Amino acid sequence: MKGYKILIVEDDQKMNQGLLHIISKEGYFVQSVDSGEKALEKIRDTQFDLIISDLKLPGIDGRQLLSATKKYDPNILFVIITAYGTVDTAVSAMKEGAEDYILKPFDLEELRLVIKKIMEKRELFLSNIRLQRQLEKKYTFDNIIGTSEAMMMVFKTINRVKDSKTTVLIRGETGTGKELVARALHFNSDKALKPYLPVNCAALNENLLSSELFGHVKGAFTGAVSDKQGLFEAANGGTVFLDEIGDIGTGLQQTFLRVLESGEIQPVGSFERKKVFVRIIAATNKNLEAMIEQGSFREDLYYRLNVVIIDLPPLxxxxxxxxxxxxxxxxxxxxxxxxxxxxxxxxxxxxxxxxxxxxxxxxxxxxxxxxxxxxxxxxxxxxxxxxxxxMPPLISDMKSFSKDINSLEQLSKKHIIKVLETTHQNKTQASKLLGIDRSTLWRIMNRLEMNSNNR
Ligand SMILES: Nc1ncnc2c1ncn2[C@@H]1O[C@H](COP(=O)(O)OP(=O)(O)OP(=O)(O)O)[C@@H](O)[C@H]1O
Ligand SMILES: [Mg+2]
Incomplete structure (x- = not known):
């Protein structure tokens, strides 16, 4: 909490000095002035975290100071000090952006608590900003490594489509970086400060997934004790990342198609539709075309999703x-x-x-x-x-061996030679790699008349 800067605005000299003394003792950097005008001058020179101001001041009063401060820098926090008779004004000041108010007369403990609570909020706010910056950094292209032609194509596509509203389908085997690309698309776009909400479609059953994505109304099903907002609404203005889209059932496929076509969602159990503005990025490691052939993925949904395709080639x-x-x-x-x-x-x-x-x-x-x-x-x-x-590749993968293989024995011999090469002729290690006892290896080698040197 140390190091935060607080400005006190109080025209009553005794009160002013008292506050200055008490709050300084808490370890904050504190300054005080006796008018709103002077406060406005001060905030131009010093970046304060919090202003504690009396409501009644001779010229500019506490509320006017609040509104001018918030206009100048909305991140400066504000607390109003007020007497009992003016509580209503204090409450409306809170509506105008003050964080809290303190009623006169107040005791020290109360004052300490209010400041502590606000500073904790400040700390959280600042650490969120730090985190956000880290996230943004993490998901810039710097973190997607690759100079192959295929990856250059990926970067080019991300750059071209990041700011558009177009649905993007990312395809690739497991671990090829689909989620990384989805995040890069969002965090480099003009929607970067809006939510990015990923959902793993394979992890939930159809009913749960519907309610997770589109929300539900109270009483929609057993356990729906209140209305719940879905991810699509929560992500408004931002991005929803539908991961493992190939794993959803046909019912949801139809729902997705409707959402993509109309831009509207319908919470489970509700008759009302709501317009949402979200960018959809989908990913899959399945072959959707093959699934269409087999009848397990809707062709019309596929065409809605694949407006832009990013293919991540296997490593x-x-x-x-x-x-x-x-x-x-x-x-x-x-x-x-x-x-x-x-x-x-x-x-x-x-x-x-x-x-x-x-x-x-x-x-x-x-x-x-x-x-x-x-x-x-x-x-x-x-x-x-x-x-x-x-370990050398499995026998079945060893294409180079296929030319001169006449028998299983020869094949085994070649394989053992290869394994021994990898272990620098160490038989204990070789037998481990081959999954057999050292004595078994020795027996086989004898039978195959392989030279033995005892290591
Ligand atoms: N090109 C890349 N550069 C740097 N790191 C990468 C790259 N591709 C993938 N990674 C890293 O590999 C890991 C897997 O990536 P990611 O989760 O994006 O894969 P995925 O395609 O979504 O896999 P899955 O289908 O299993 O969900 C992550 O830790 C990610 O940071
Ligand atoms: Mg993934």
């Missing part, structure tokens, strides 16, 4: 991004875990580039985070990678 199709993403995450997690790992070994980069990344960027992020915890040197080495990466 294995933009190998060029793997290295920069890995370095980006390394910097982040190394700092977060108080490590000073700054490099990634060539061998690790090769392993990362050859991996299939079923979990895409999320998986890469997790693997680098894990590596920063496991790595003991200042460079990420294969030792700090999980087995999935260091």
């Amino acid at each position: 294995r199709e933009r190998k060029g991004d793997i290295g920069i993403l890995a370095h980006h995450f390394l910097k982040q997690y190394s700092a977060q875990n108080n490590k000073s790992i700054t490099r990634i070994s060539k061998e690790v980069l090769r392993l990362l580039e050859n991996y299939a990344w079923p979990g895409n960027v999320r998986e890469l992020e997790n693997i680098i985070e894990r590596a920063t915890l496991f790595e003991v040197s200042q460079e990420v080495t294969p030792d700090s990678l999980p087995p999935a990466l260091t």
Whole structure:
């Protein structure tokens, strides 16, 4: 609470000095003046957080000062001090933007409490602003990493459509950054200060989801004890992000279609429709076209959603991004875990580039985070990678082997040689990777007449 600046405006000299003394003792920076005119001069030189002003003042009175202050800077908080007879005026001052009023005569404890409460609100307000700034920073493009042609296309599309009202459909496998793109679209748009409300359509059943999105009226169903506003209304002017849109049932698909066509929502159990102005961004990892073929997704809804499509390619199709993403995450997690790992070994980069990344960027992020915890040197080495990466690809994936495979035995032999190469001929590690005992490995190697060197 320390460091906040308070201005006292009080024409009664004794009261003025008394307040100055008491409030200073609380650790605030306090100044006092004896008229509204002087107060207006003061607020031009000093950024006050709070003004505590008497209502009755000789020239400009407390209410006029309140209105002038709020016009000058609506973030300056205001408290009116008033006598019993003028409570009505104090109440209307609150309607005009004062945070609170104090009745004369007041005791010290009361004054302390009022100031404390207001300053806590101030603290919250300031930390919200800080958080908002962080969020904005987090979701600017700086945080979407990628220089591949496909990602450049994504950035270009985000820039082109961010400020429009058009519905955007983001498609991509799990972990490709769909939510990241949705946030970038919102937080870089002219709606950035309005709400961004994400909803995971797969997480709720149809009825719950309807009430969550469109609200309900009291008595709409058992447990609906009062009217409830839905996300669409709460997001008015901003963005609703419908995540996993491919997972909604046909009933809701029809409702969405109506909302998209009319811009109106209908709370559950209500006959009234309400106009809402929200930007809709939808995302899915499903193949909606295939679902249309199978009859599980409405074609008309699909055409409403896909006005603009952003396709996020799987990581294995933009190998060029793997290295920069890995370095980006390394910097982040190394700092977060108080490590000073700054490099990634060539061998690790090769392993990362050859991996299939079923979990895409999320998986890469997790693997680098894990590596920063496991790595003991200042460079990420294969030792700090999980087995999935260091183990050679499954036999079925080993296309290069298909040419000269005559028998299962030969195939096993090749596979074991490959695994031993990865473990630098360490059989204990190799048997772990192969999921067999060391003695079993030894037996197989004997049978296949593989050279044995006992490590
Ligand atoms: N291009 C990128 N640059 C930096 N970080 C990324 C990128 N793509 C994804 N990420 C990170 O990967 C993680 C997963 O991203 P996100 O949640 O956006 O994926 P998603 O496509 O929504 O996945 P899902 O379908 O599983 O919900 C997040 O931590 C995100 O910050
Ligand atoms: Mg997601």
